[in-house]
Amino acid sequence: MAAPLHLHSSQASPLPNSIKELSDSAGLSSIPFLYASRSSEALLTDVVEHEVPIIDFSLLKKGTPDQRSQTVRDLGKACEEWGFFKVVNHGVPERLKDTMVDALGGFFDLTEEEKGEYTRKHVMDPIRCGTSFNLNVDKFRFWRDYLKVFVHPVFHSPAKPHGFREISQEYTTCMRVLAMDLLAGIWESLGLEESNLTTALDLHSCFQIFIGNYYPPCPQPELAMGLPPHSDHGLLTILLQNGVDGLQLKHKGNWVNVKPHPNSFLVNTGDHMEIISNGKYKSVVHRAVVNSKSTRISIANAIGPSLDAVVVPAMELVSDGGSSVAYHGMRYREFIEHQQANPLKDKSVLDRIRL
Numbered sequence: 001m002a003a004p005l006h007l008h009s010s011q012a013s014p015l016p017n018s019i020k021e022l023s024d025s026a027g028l029s030s031i032p033f034l035y036a037s038r039s040s041e042a043l044l045t046d047v048v049e050h051e052v053p054i055i056d057f058s059l060l061k062k063g064t065p066d067q068r069s070q071t072v073r074d075l076g077k078a079c080e081e082w083g084f085f086k087v088v089n090h091g092v093p094e095r096l097k098d099t100m101v102d103a104l105g106g107f108f109d110l111t112e113e114e115k116g117e118y119t120r121k122h123v124m125d126p127i128r129c130g131t132s133f134n135l136n137v138d139k140f141r142f143w144r145d146y147l148k149v150f151v152h153p154v155f156h157s158p159a160k161p162h163g164f165r166e167i168s169q170e171y172t173t174c175m176r177v178l179a180m181d182l183l184a185g186i187w188e189s190l191g192l193e194e195s196n197l198t199t200a201l202d203l204h205s206c207f208q209i210f211i212g213n214y215y216p217p218c219p220q221p222e223l224a225m226g227l228p229p230h231s232d233h234g235l236l237t238i239l240l241q242n243g244v245d246g247l248q249l250k251h252k253g254n255w256v257n258v259k260p261h262p263n264s265f266l267v268n269t270g271d272h273m274e275i276i277s278n279g280k281y282k283s284v285v286h287r288a289v290v291n292s293k294s295t296r297i298s299i300a301n302a303i304g305p306s307l308d309a310v311v312v313p314a315m316e317l318v319s320d321g322g323s324s325v326a327y328h329g330m331r332y333r334e335f336i337e338h339q340q341a342n343p344l345k346d347k348s349v350l351d352r353i354r355l
């Protein structure tokens with residue numbers, strides 16, 4: 001095995017602006033030392049293959065009352081036991097998914113100069129792209145470029161590539177509608193009134209962020225990491241992938257490889273679902289690994305409460321369940337800033353507000 005290349009920013013060739021630029025450079029057979037982020041813990045934990053629960057969305061929307069009730073129970077079980085599930089029969093056209101992935105690929109293909117308008121931004125800037133997670137705090141670099149765009153309550157979009165704005169508006173609207181229907185089913189599975197929650201979380205001005213991830217082939221995938229283990233900050237995240245494996249989630253102490261499933265979305269519960277459900281539905285730690293053969297593109301749409309909401313556990317779950325309040329509130333905006341401005345690690349922000 002080739003040893004990682006020692007390359008520091010003080011050396012003659014500076015580190016690239018993007019992982020795409022590095023991976024495009026011809027003859028790369030080992031990775032710069034700064035990208036060898038895998039800890040011995042990560043290498044020692046077993047990786048197993050497992051199917052995550054599958055939810056038939058059409059039964060939630062158009063099934064008989066019995067089918068809907070069963071699907072709500074299945075949703076609850078999936079959230080409680082896995083915090084991850086796949087959604088099939090979701091009604092989002094294949095064409096829209098493919099065009100969105102292509103448009104995102106087009107963004108990453110822009111020149112560094114064209115992307116430059118959106119780089120080195122503050123974590124709460126509505127359009128931001130870059131490499132790794134946050135270069136101000138990353139000890140190692142991750143094998144990943146990203147584009148993050150705030151798409152609700154105010155829709156933003158980079159000006160290029162041509163057509164990105166239209167397609168991302170259509171796609172992210174679909175994702176929000178899907179998320180609201182799934183949230184309604186999840187509230188029901190918790191025995192909570194949908195209208196109470198819509199008010200408590202101010203879902204009419206829910207915060208939605210589009211996160212595009214680009215992981216090019218890596219000559220030493222066993223040493224590098226696309227994204228380190230973390231949980232997502234919102235209520236739900238809906239993930240689309242370009243058919244290349246790479247997502248792993250932590251389940252009962254093992255890393256589980258999640259295989260792409262044709263025409264499905266992968267959904268996971270975030271930290272704010274854990275808070276509102278008082279810990280019944282936990283956010284689950286996941287990571288993105290890389291491979292030596294194919295470029296992986298993923299698109300996460302994270303849906304959370306309003307940025308101004310201070311979410312606390314639903315009182316019905318605390319009093320009826322006979323448990324005590326497990327988290328104190330933190331304004332959602334502040335929660336996100338903490339996560340984005342510090343090294344990305346497990347459930348570090350949620351751990352700060354756990355009682």
Ligand SMILES: O=C(O)CCC(=O)C(=O)O
Nearest residue numbers: 211213246247288298300
């Ligand atoms: O690329 C992936 O599969 C994971 C992306 C992810 O976890 C995120 O963007 O929060």
Ligand SMILES: [Fe+2]
Nearest residue numbers: 230231232286
């Ligand atoms: Fe994530």
